[in-house]
Amino acid sequence: MGTMLLIVGLVAIAGALVTIVIAASSGAGQTTGVARSLELIEKTINQREVSKSDLPAMERLVAPVLARTRAIASKLSPTGTQEGLTRRLDLAGNPGTWTAERIMGGKGAGLLIGAVLGLVFGGFSPKGLLIALGAAAAGFYLPDLLLMNAGQKRQEELRLGLADALDMLTVCVEAGQGFDAALMQVAKATSGPISGEFARVLSEIQIGKSRGEAFSSLASRTTVAEAKTFVSALVQADRLGLPIGSVLREQSNQMRLVRRQRAEEKAQKVPVKILFPMLLCIFPALFIVIIGPGAIRIVDTFSGGGL
Numbered sequence: 001m002g003t004m005l006l007i008v009g010l011v012a013i014a015g016a017l018v019t020i021v022i023a024a025s026s027g028a029g030q031t032t033g034v035a036r037s038l039e040l041i042e043k044t045i046n047q048r049e050v051s052k053s054d055l056p057a058m059e060r061l062v063a064p065v066l067a068r069t070r071a072i073a074s075k076l077s078p079t080g081t082q083e084g085l086t087r088r089l090d091l092a093g094n095p096g097t098w099t100a101e102r103i104m105g106g107k108g109a110g111l112l113i114g115a116v117l118g119l120v121f122g123g124f125s126p127k128g129l130l131i132a133l134g135a136a137a138a139g140f141y142l143p144d145l146l147l148m149n150a151g152q153k154r155q156e157e158l159r160l161g162l163a164d165a166l167d168m169l170t171v172c173v174e175a176g177q178g179f180d181a182a183l184m185q186v187a188k189a190t191s192g193p194i195s196g197e198f199a200r201v202l203s204e205i206q207i208g209k210s211r212g213e214a215f216s217s218l219a220s221r222t223t224v225a226e227a228k229t230f231v232s233a234l235v236q237a238d239r240l241g242l243p244i245g246s247v248l249r250e251q252s253n254q255m256r257l258v259r260r261q262r263a264e265e266k267a268q269k270v271p272v273k274i275l276f277p278m279l280l281c282i283f284p285a286l287f288i289v290i291i292g293p294g295a296i297r298i299v300d301t302f303s304g305g306g307l
Contacts, residue, residue, distance in 0.1 A: 069108025070101060073140070076111070077104070088144075090221045091151035093193055103143050110139030154193050159224045161194040163255045166230065170248040179244055180205060197221070211238050226255050 085100040114135035122128025172182035187199040204214040219231040
């Protein structure tokens with residue numbers, strides 16, 4: 001009995017020694033204390049270290065595919081395409097799910113999908129290869145067209161809302177509000193792209209940018225000529241120390257004039273635009289209704305049906 005207890009005690013001591021050795025070897029070379037805390041703070045999280053169950057389905061399924069197709073699109077695109085996409089994203093208002101990387105991935109995916117669909121419907125023949133080539137090119141440039149369309153729509157909405165926003169900004173400044181407070185009031189009271197742009201300008205001012213730099217950034221994110229003129233006048237007034245209220249009043253009047261001139265220009269283009277639809281769609285129908293019965297009677301008369 002005593003021998004058995006001695007053997008059990010020796011085994012327990014040996015197991016404890018092995019556990020201590022393993023713990024010491026596994027902890028060797030690792031920092032502890034404050035150094036360990038600093039290391040954890042400075043460490044960047046790798047996406048591969050995150051559990052797959054913690055990632056959304058889009059990241060787990062689509063992101064790896066887009067990463068591969070992005071590499072294909074990058075090889076087929078000229079230098080500077082990424083910067084151009086970033087610029088067009090700024091014009092489109094940087095939609096939440098749109099990034100330059102995802103658009104490049106979409107271009108590559110469209111290329112592959114278009115080529116496969118072209119081969120499926122056209123077959124493995126010279127005609128099918130031409131169809132596949134055309135479908136691949138269409139799929140490759142489709143994200144660019146969608147992004148350009150979104151940018152043009154947003155810039156048009158910004159142009160339409162700029163005059164009203166500038167009127168409100170002028171009234172707020174002339175009523176005694178500070179320029180930043182008036183800018184915040186306009187951003188809250190208005191809607192659309194101009195509200196977002198004014199809110200972004202105000203945020204940039206609050207984080208340390210000068211007023212001129214913040215409005216210059218606004219001018220770089222738009223193609224609207226009136227917005228660029230307004231920003232230029234505002235930056236000059238800020239540099240020269242001119243009264244902001246008078247500058248805003250003059251810009252508001254000028255913008256109203258430009259808006260009225262643009263409306264008159266569009267009204268003058270209406271007769272030319274409706275000419276071809278009238279010739280191709282309305283006039284043939286009128287001719288059929290007016291001349292049709294007479295033509296039928298003439299045909300009947302000369303064919304002997306009216307005798």
